Structures are given as structure tokens and as C-alpha cells.
Amino acid sequence: MDIFDVAVIGAGPAGSMAAKYAAKADASTILLEEHAGPGWPVQCAGLLGQEAVAESELPPGSFILRGMLGATVFSPGGARLDFKAKASKAWVVNRRLFDQAMLARALQEGANLRLRSSVRRIRREKDYSALALAGGEEIFARIVISAEGVSALLARRAGIAPPQTILSGAQVEAPFAVEDPEKVEVHLGAAPGLFAWVVPLDENRARIGLCARDSGCEHLRAFLKTDVIRKRLQGSPVALNVGGLPLGPPTATAALGLLAVGDAAGQVKPTSGGGIYPGLVAAKIAGGVAAAASLEGDYSKLRLMEYDRLWRLAIGRELEIGMRVNRMLSKMSALELDELMGYLASKPRIIKAIEEHGDIDRPSRLMGKMLLHLDWDAIRLARLLGYALE
Numbered sequence: 001m002d003i004f005d006v007a008v009i010g011a012g013p014a015g016s017m018a019a020k021y022a023a024k025a026d027a028s029t030i031l032l033e034e035h036a037g038p039g040w041p042v043q044c045a046g047l048l049g050q051e052a053v054a055e056s057e058l059p060p061g062s063f064i065l066r067g068m069l070g071a072t073v074f075s076p077g078g079a080r081l082d083f084k085a086k087a088s089k090a091w092v093v094n095r096r097l098f099d100q101a102m103l104a105r106a107l108q109e110g111a112n113l114r115l116r117s118s119v120r121r122i123r124r125e126k127d128y129s130a131l132a133l134a135g136g137e138e139i140f141a142r143i144v145i146s147a148e149g150v151s152a153l154l155a156r157r158a159g160i161a162p163p164q165t166i167l168s169g170a171q172v173e174a175p176f177a178v179e180d181p182e183k184v185e186v187h188l189g190a191a192p193g194l195f196a197w198v199v200p201l202d203e204n205r206a207r208i209g210l211c212a213r214d215s216g217c218e219h220l221r222a223f224l225k226t227d228v229i230r231k232r233l234q235g236s237p238v239a240l241n242v243g244g245l246p247l248g249p250p251t252a253t254a255a256l257g258l259l260a261v262g263d264a265a266g267q268v269k270p271t272s273g274g275g276i277y278p279g280l281v282a283a284k285i286a287g288g289v290a291a292a293a294s295l296e297g298d299y300s301k302l303r304l305m306e307y308d309r310l311w312r313l314a315i316g317r318e319l320e321i322g323m324r325v326n327r328m329l330s331k332m333s334a335l336e337l338d339e340l341m342g343y344l345a346s347k348p349r350i351i352k353a354i355e356e357h358g359d360i361d362r363p364s365r366l367m368g369k370m371l372l373h374l375d376w377d378a379i380r381l382a383r384l385l386g387y388a389l390e
């Protein structure tokens with residue numbers, strides 16, 4: 001019986017990166033993906049910040065569609081905050097090509113791949129796990145990394161708790177009169193739980209979507225009928241994507257013989273809904289720890305919790321601050337959001353700070369810079385900031 005050192009379930013970005021790092025650390029590694037190829041179905045707006053692109057370790061390639069220089073943030077009452085940097089700080093990507101490129105790197109590093117291989121059950125024996133595939137075949141591995149995405153049924157069965165919340169996401173790609181093809185639009189208050197977005201693909205096409213506490217499709221239908229969107233739609237949507245977005249990682253992301261990574265571990269930025277950056281950071285750590293533990297022959301939860309400790313050290317605080325900001329924005333009334341946007345838009349030094357230090361992957365850095373430019377008017381906002389501290 002062949003036993004792999006590490007088996008990774010799911011060839012999304014987190015799974016491919018975990019497999020790459022496990023193989024790189026000399027572990028015999030197998031990557032199991034239920035679909036015929038990676039990156040399908042697409043459940044993503046495809047917006048990656050500069051740190052996410054750097055973490056992917058991919059050379060700039062055909063997966064990048066265009067660079068974004070800034071954003072317009074709309075409040076419910078129509079106040080707008082505009083900023084545009086001189087150089088791109090985020091990129092719109094083709095997620096399918098991105099996922100394919102990530103997978104190719106894992107294979108180059110020596111990981112094995114099985115497509116059309118849906119793992120149905122994991123049976124833990126003393127020194128290995130037996131992964132039962134849909135057709136009945138079994139694959140054996142000392143340590144399993146669940147990179148199954150948001151549903152993460154196998155991780156849950158292995159004892160990894162669900163994330164704190166799962167938002168309902170929906171997005172269409174449609175012919176659209178784009179205001180500025182170098183700027184993303186963010187519409188605060190359009191969906192309870194996060195916000196709505198317009199990500200331009202060119203002057204006449206955009207991805208329009210949102211994530212909400214529930215019923216993402218219904219909220220999107222309503223959003224598409226608002227004046228700010230309806231008047232610019234130039235035809236019927238050509239694609240609809242739906243998917244869940246997990247926020248708030250569980251207290252432990254390791255169990256006996258198993259680690260969870262990416263969406264399966266709730267590693268998503270609660271400020272923007274971006275999961276690629278935190279997933280990649282954690283996946284590198286997961287691959288390394290799984291390989292080391294497997295080669296040492298220690299598959300205990302205690303040993304694997306090293307992964308949990310290390311990824312929280314790298315991005316845990318950023319996710320916690322993001323959760324507070326998400327809660328603050330969710331609690332604010334439409335009038336309060338209008339007031340906040342109006343205030344920020346009236347402060348040129350704050351806009352300059354956003355243009356210079358804006359970073360969708362590490363928003364806490366920008367928040368620190370912005371605090372330096374708040375003046376006495378900010379006292380009016382104290383009650384809003386109070387929400388964040390609750």
C-alpha cells in the first residue's frame with residue numbers, strides 16, 4: 001500500500017500553494033480535485049491586491065486582465081469618496097487562468113495531481129488517513145490538508161468548527177457603462193454584511209456583485225435595479241456566479257492528522273471579502289508544517305497546531321481588525337455612512353494617505369496612517385468609532 005506523506009483536498013489557490021510547499025519540503029504529496037480542472041466554477045470578482053499577487057509567486061502573466069489605480073466609494077445617500085493613485089495597487093484577474101497557473105507551479109515542485117477525484121470520506125487509522133474517492137478507490141496519506149473551500153464538509157467531520165459566519169455572494173458580468181476603467185466602485189449599505197462592487201473589465205464591461213448576510217441573489221437583483229446601476233447597464237448579464245464567503249476563522253484549524261486552509265479555515269479578509277491573500281499566506285505555512293510533521297511521524301493535533309499558531313502570527317491580527325471594521329460598518333445607519341463618507345471626502349490629506357498607503361490586503365496599515373490626519377471634526381465620528389471597539 002502506497003502512503004503519501006501529504007494529501008491536499010481541493011486544487012483552488014490555497015490547495016495548490018499548500019501542495020507546492022509540502023512538495024518543496026520533500027514530502028510525497030498528492031492533490032485531489034473533484035472537477036476536471038482547477039478554477040471552476042468561478043466564484044470571485046477577481047480583484048487581487050499587490051500582496052496577493054506577490055504571495056502567489058507567479059510571474060505577471062496572462063491571468064492579469066488590468067491594473068486598478070483607485071476606487072470610488074459610494075454611501076447610501078450618494079456621497080462619494082474618490083481616490084486614484086499613480087501606480088496600480090490591485091489587479092483584475094481571470095480566476096480560471098490564475099488557478100491553473102498556481103496548480104502548474106505545485107506540479108513543477110513535484111506534487112502529484114488527480115483530477116475528477118472527489119473525496120467523500122476520510123477514515124483515520126493510527127498512522128495514516130484513508131481518503132475514499134467517489135468511485136470507491138482509496139488514497140492513503142499520513143497528513144491531510146483540507147483546502148475544500150467554503151463548504152468544507154470533510155474538515156467539519158474531522159472536528160474543525162465552521163467559521164463565525166458565511167455570507168451569501170452573487171455576481172454578474174454584464175455590458176456596462178464604466179465610469180473609470182481604472183477604478184473599482186464600492187457601494188456601502190447596498191447589502192447587509194459587506195458591500196456591493198463594480199469591477200471594470202474594460203470601458204464597457206464589468207463584474208457587478210455583492211456579499212450579504214443572506215439571499216445574495218435577491219440583494220443583487222435589487223442592487224441592479226438601483227438608479228446608480230440600472231441606468232448604466234447596457235444589456236443582459238452574460239454570466240452569474242454565486243458562492244459563500246466565510247468570515248471569522250474557527251478557534252482551531254488543526255485536528256488529528258488534518259489541517260484546514262483557505263476558505264475551509266475561514267481565512268478571508270472581512271473588510272473586502274478577499275480570500276486569496278490570506279489563503280496563500282496560510283497555505284505556505286500549512287504545506288511546510290504538514291511536510292515536517294509527516295516526515296517526523298508526529299500526526300497529533302498538538303504538533304499540527306504549530307500551523308495554527310504561525311498563520312495567526314502572520315495574518316490573525318489583520319483578520320481580527322477586519323472583523324471589527326466589518327461589524328462597525330454593518331451597524332452604521334445609512335445617514336451615518338453618508339456622514340462618514342462626506343467627512344473623509346472633505347479631507348484632502350486623508351485622500352492623499354489613501355492614495356499613498358491604500359492596501360486592500362493589509363488595510364490596518366492605512367487605518368494607522370489615516371488616524372494621523374483626523375482633526376477635531378473626528379470627535380463627531382467618535383460614536384461611530386465606538387462601534388468598532390465594542
Ligand SMILES: Cc1cc2nc3c(=O)[nH]c(=O)nc-3n(C[C@H](O)[C@H](O)[C@H](O)COP(=O)(O)OP(=O)(O)OC[C@H]3O[C@@H](n4cnc5c(N)ncnc54)[C@H](O)[C@@H]3O)c2cc1C
Pocket residue numbers: 009010011012013014015032033034035038039040043044045046047048117118119120147148149150154169170171209210241242243244245261262263264268273274275276277279
Ligand atoms: C462572489 C465572490 C466574490 C469574491 N471575490 C474575491 C476577490 O475579488 N478577491 C479575492 O481575493 N477573493 C474573492 N472571493 C473569495 C475567494 O474566491 C475565495 O476566498 C478563494 O477562492 C478561496 O480559495 P480556496 O483555495 O480556499 O478554495 P476554492 O477556491 O473554493 O477551492 C476549493 C477547491 O476544492 C475542490 N473541492 C471541494 N471539495 C472537494 C472534495 N471533497 N474532493 C475534491 N475536491 C474538492 C473544489 O472543486 C475547488 O476546486 C470572492 C468570493 C465570492 C463568493
